[in-house]
Amino acid sequence: MNETELVKRCGKGDNLARKQLYERYAGQLLAVCIRYTGDREVAQDILHDSFLNVFRSIGHFVYQGEGSLKAWLHRIVVNEALGYLRQQSVSLSHEVVMDDIPDVEDSEEDDWETIPPKVILQFVQELPSGYRTVFNLYVFEEKGHKEIARLLGISEHSSSSQLSRARALLMKKVNQYRKQMRR
Amino acid sequence: MMKEDKWLDGLRDRMKDYSEPVPDNLWADIEKDLEVTPKVIPMRGRWQMVAAVALLLVVSSLTLWFWHSPAVEYMEQQSAKVEEVLPVISEVTPQPLLAEEKKETPSKAIVKRKASDSVFSIIHECGIYEDMTLVQEEAEKDSVDAPVVVPEEKNDPKEEHPLIRRKALIAENVTTSPKKKSSSLNLGISVGNGLMGSGGISGVSDFINVQTPEISIPGDSTNHSTDNRKQAALHARSASKINSLDYQALEKKHRIPLVVGVSLRWALNEKWALESGLTYTMLSTDLSLGNQNGEQKLHYVGIPLKVSRELWSDKRWHVYAMAGGAVEKCVYGSLKMNDKWNMSDVNQRLEVDELQWSIQASVGAQYRLAERVGVYVEPGVAYYFEDGSKIETIRKDKPLNFNLQVGLRLTLKK
Numbered sequence: 001m002n003e004t005e006l007v008k009r010c011g012k013g014d015n016l017a018r019k020q021l022y023e024r025y026a027g028q029l030l031a032v033c034i035r036y037t038g039d040r041e042v043a044q045d046i047l048h049d050s051f052l053n054v055f056r057s058i059g060h061f062v063y064q065g066e067g068s069l070k071a072w073l074h075r076i077v078v079n080e081a082l083g084y085l086r087q088q089s090v091s092l093s094h095e096v097v098m099d100d101i102p103d104v105e106d107s108e109e110d111d112w113e114t115i116p117p118k119v120i121l122q123f124v125q126e127l128p129s130g131y132r133t134v135f136n137l138y139v140f141e142e143k144g145h146k147e148i149a150r151l152l153g154i155s156e157h158s159s160s161s162q163l164s165r166a167r168a169l170l171m172k173k174v175n176q177y178r179k180q181m182r183r
Numbered sequence: 184m185m186k187e188d189k190w191l192d193g194l195r196d197r198m199k200d201y202s203e204p205v206p207d208n209l210w211a212d213i214e215k216d217l218e219v220t221p222k223v224i225p226m227r228g229r230w231q232m233v234a235a236v237a238l239l240l241v242v243s244s245l246t247l248w249f250w251h252s253p254a255v256e257y258m259e260q261q262s263a264k265v266e267e268v269l270p271v272i273s274e275v276t277p278q279p280l281l282a283e284e285k286k287e288t289p290s291k292a293i294v295k296r297k298a299s300d301s302v303f304s305i306i307h308e309c310g311i312y313e314d315m316t317l318v319q320e321e322a323e324k325d326s327v328d329a330p331v332v333v334p335e336e337k338n339d340p341k342e343e344h345p346l347i348r349r350k351a352l353i354a355e356n357v358t359t360s361p362k363k364k365s366s367s368l369n370l371g372i373s374v375g376n377g378l379m380g381s382g383g384i385s386g387v388s389d390f391i392n393v394q395t396p397e398i399s400i401p402g403d404s405t406n407h408s409t410d411n412r413k414q415a416a417l418h419a420r421s422a423s424k425i426n427s428l429d430y431q432a433l434e435k436k437h438r439i440p441l442v443v444g445v446s447l448r449w450a451l452n453e454k455w456a457l458e459s460g461l462t463y464t465m466l467s468t469d470l471s472l473g474n475q476n477g478e479q480k481l482h483y484v485g486i487p488l489k490v491s492r493e494l495w496s497d498k499r500w501h502v503y504a505m506a507g508g509a510v511e512k513c514v515y516g517s518l519k520m521n522d523k524w525n526m527s528d529v530n531q532r533l534e535v536d537e538l539q540w541s542i543q544a545s546v547g548a549q550y551r552l553a554e555r556v557g558v559y560v561e562p563g564v565a566y567y568f569e570d571g572s573k574i575e576t577i578r579k580d581k582p583l584n585f586n587l588q589v590g591l592r593l594t595l596k597k
Contacts, residue, residue, distance in 0.1 A: 026210075027205055044209060048213055062531065062533075062534060120194065124198075139195050171190075
């Protein structure tokens with residue numbers, strides 16, 4: 001079934017179409033949930049609620065070519081995750097504690113290929129909640145600091161410093177991982 | 184933003200399409216919850232079908248009743264009366280004339296005039312004034328002709344005939360001239376709305392019915408005395424959905440619809456006419472949920488088909504009853520929402536594939552401003568059938584709708 005057909009049938013409540021949509025995208029969307037929430041169990045609940053939402057409103061979705069469906073699903077999931085995180089909002093607005101952030105050298109640029117995505121996901125999960133959210137919004141949703149600040153109710157400065165620290169932490173983990181792999 | 188940081192770009196590309204294995208039971212859970220939200224509409228639909236049939240019966244019986252109503256009977260009696268009276272007059276008048284043949288002309292003229300006056304007055308009663316001038320002319324002709332006619336009448340029994348013929352002509356005009364009122368082709372332009380259009384906030388009851396057990400009603404998140412914080416967070420989260428359209432959960436306040444139309448009316452015979460045309464309807468709904476506010480606008484184009492029956496008319500007024508239906512299609516729809524955090528501004532096109540059927544009945548009064556122009560007022564009632572779509576409009580919320588239409592009617596062809 002092509003995507004136009006899939007969307008149309010889901011809109012009409014066709015259960016087979018719904019299952020197909022789920023099977024095509026659940027994995028990717030779960031990865032997104034985990035990336036945001038850091039917790040697999042919570043991520044699964046969010047995925048569940050996201051899909052309920054998807055099927056309730058897919059009737060109004062206007063398919064606009066390749067990638068539009070994925071983007072729409074993605075957006076629903078991110079919004080659900082952010083909603084959850086907002087409940088945990090305490091950590092988002094906390095100012096960053098400087099001490100535990102190491103200074104790291106920039107590692108080689110094109111080395112992501114050697115690291116499995118699963119590992120990368122693990123690293124992102126391990127980030128403190130506040131950094132992780134800012135990181136996700138900046139890197140994956142490609143939002144600017146101004147927008148992130150507005151969304152999360154923090155200052156723009158806070159957003160950019162949280163991003164730098166997230167970036168530094170990740171880099172440290174990546175370097176550690178590479179050292180381990182070389183042994 | 185991302186231009187400078189190749190490292191992060193690399194990370195993004197690596198992770199973009201990554202897929203995590205999903206636990207087996209997750210789909211089953213989702214499926215289960217999907218079924219818990221059954222379509223509430225079928226139940227209502229059944230009731231609505233009953234209401235629709237009832238309305239149809241009421242409309243048809245009203246039409247039949249009007250058909251046999253005293254007003255119409257009176258009208259018909261009058262036309263019959265005129266037809267009866269005229270021959271009688273024509274039979275009667277010659278005699279006095281004959282009898283008074285030896286009398287002076289003025290008295291004959293007077294008698295004649297009297298006869299034609301009574302014809303005149305009956306026709307006036309029936310409200311066909313265009314012919315009055317005609318009748319008067321005829322009457323005058325008669326009175327003028329009287330002296331001339333009389334001698335003929337004396338001699339020739341057939342002399343009645345000219346009189347009868349003339350009267351018969353008048354009778355003909357009487358019965359056929361109603362056509363002039365409900366002319367053979369009329370163009371109407373109208374504007375209308377639903378008087379019982381807006382309601383309070385609808386969609387709240389939908390909310391209660393449709394929501395899954397897990398999702399709480401906004402503002403009630405404190406009710407959940409949940410085991411752990413995670414659960415509480417999840418429940419509270421669903422209460423503040425700000426993502427793309429938890430459509431059912433939105434509170435909807437429907438506004439009064441606006442209808443504009445152009446119509447063409449064909450007279451089938453004296454009393455009946457067929458009307459069709461084009462309508463444009465705009466259905467607007469205010470949306471809100473928690474911090475979000477928005478608006479849904481749907482634009483419909485419709486084709487009505489109605490039958491009209493004249494109930495009563497005179498020189499200036501024309502009262503009629505109409506019944507029929509219409510089919511409408513949404514040609515454009517949009518839904519806009521934004522929330523306090525402007526996190527997910529939704530600006531989405533809505534598509535409604537389903538057709539909107541309706542049945543309508545109304546009563547109208549038209550006032551004739553000029554020979555070919557009339558202004559009318561038409562209160563009516565309409566019932567909108569469930570269209571089976573997911574979009575909620577005032578048609579779903581209040582399918583029975585009282586409306587008022589005002590417009591202009593132009594006679595194109597007599």
